[in-house]
């Protein structure tokens with residue numbers, strides 16, 4: 433019987449590993465999670481700093497499926513749109529979608545704690561401070577070392593899932609298997625986190641319900657709200673070069689940099705120079721791999737497809753991995769041998785698509801959100817969406833607020849680009865009339881039909 437064995441090991445109890453453990457426990461599997469870090473219920477894994485993420489439709493859909501949407505809700509701060517800050521401190525607001533559509537700021541550690549608590553309530557066994565060193569894919573054995581000393585444990589199960597993040601130990605083991613492909617690309621930019629504390633009166637220092645962006649061409653600064661009325665800020669900045677983390681060394685240079693590019697931030701981050709010097713600079717990596725499975729081992733989430741954070745989709749796509757895997761598993765009676773290769777093949781194209789879109793969005797966020805033509809195009813697309821809601825869905829909305837697969841969103845977005853480019857005379861320098869919009873929509877409809885026929 434394909435589903436007669438009900439024991440599963442998950443490596444990594446981060447966001448994706450903990451969520452998957454809940455899905456599996458609810459289906460009656462005995463799940464053991466090995467996590468190298470301490471129990472998040474006891475220890476603050478962010479060491480006092482709040483690191484937050486944007487949770488949107490795909491993540492919420494996956495949480496809803498296991499009945500967690502309401503539990504997570506009090507942890508969320510809605511962000512209705514982008515609030516852009518120019519170099520003179522002037523702001524400009526762009527809604528993310530239609531009325532009622534928003535993304536949510538959530539603390540990584542608090543979300544992880546909710547997931548771990550729920551998983552334990554469902555009977556999942558967590559072995560914290562246990563590090564997986566490697567996996568033998570031929571024998572289906574994981575080699576687990578207790579961090580605080582003791583013998584390495586060799587353990588097995590009917591399925592082992594590597595949800596152990598961008599530098600996955602299971603993926604490392606896959607690299608010895610013929611036919612396994614893998615790529616790793618570092619961005620020339622790194623990032624550093626800073627905090628805007630609440631004001632003296634205990635209020636948010638900036639508008640609470642938005643994602644703040646300071647776009648500066650080759651770099652940018654962003655801020656997301658936290659429930660304690662602080663903001664977690666991230667500076668995405670070149671690692672090397674004339675103006676870079678490497679070049680900004682002295683107190684004077686750092687102070688001058690913030691005064692010049694972010695004058696409105698200086699008064700709201702006390703000791704910005706000291707914070708900048710003290711906090712670590714981290715790198716950003718894109719990882720692609722294929723296939724995601726070898727025998728009864730599977731890599732999921734960042735372990736199989738780590739992406740840059742500029743579409744806010746890394747966690748959301750990892751959560752959607754869990755949702756899609758379980759949907760397929762149920763439809764195939766948990767026959768792992770048949771379903772794992774199929775899942776990997778189906779899902780990989782979507783992971784590649786969101787990976788490409790995330791890189792593209794970096795340029796959009798740091799460079800274009802302040803560009804006149806870009807802003808005009810957003811307005812025209814919103815008008816098209818209002819008039820033809822089923823035909824024209826802006827790419828950001830397809831990715832963030834819908835169930836379109838990421839690969840469809842990427843593909844349709846390219847067709848939209850083409851139509852907007854070819855018809856720019858109608859919308860770029862004047863306000864298009866309703867018949868202009870109908871004309872653009874018709875051109876798009878013709879292009880979609882032709883491209884669907886070509887794919888048949």
Ligand SMILES: Cc1cc2nc3c(=O)[nH]c(=O)nc-3n(C[C@H](O)[C@H](O)[C@H](O)COP(=O)(O)OP(=O)(O)OC[C@H]3O[C@@H](n4cnc5c(N)ncnc54)[C@H](O)[C@@H]3O)c2cc1C
Nearest residue numbers: 444446447448468486564596597733734741744746747748
């Ligand atoms: C700056 C930044 C901002 C981001 N913003 C967003 C956002 O707004 N929205 C969004 O959707 N995504 C965002 N992401 C992406 C998101 O953080 C990841 O996609 C998500 O955390 C992936 O979850 P995961 O469980 O696959 O991996 P991880 O969160 O990395 O979890 C992996 C877990 O495995 C454990 N582990 C690692 N190695 C081992 C081992 N050998 N043995 C045992 N345990 C191990 C780790 O301790 C960790 O707990 C952002 C990422 C960055 C860097």
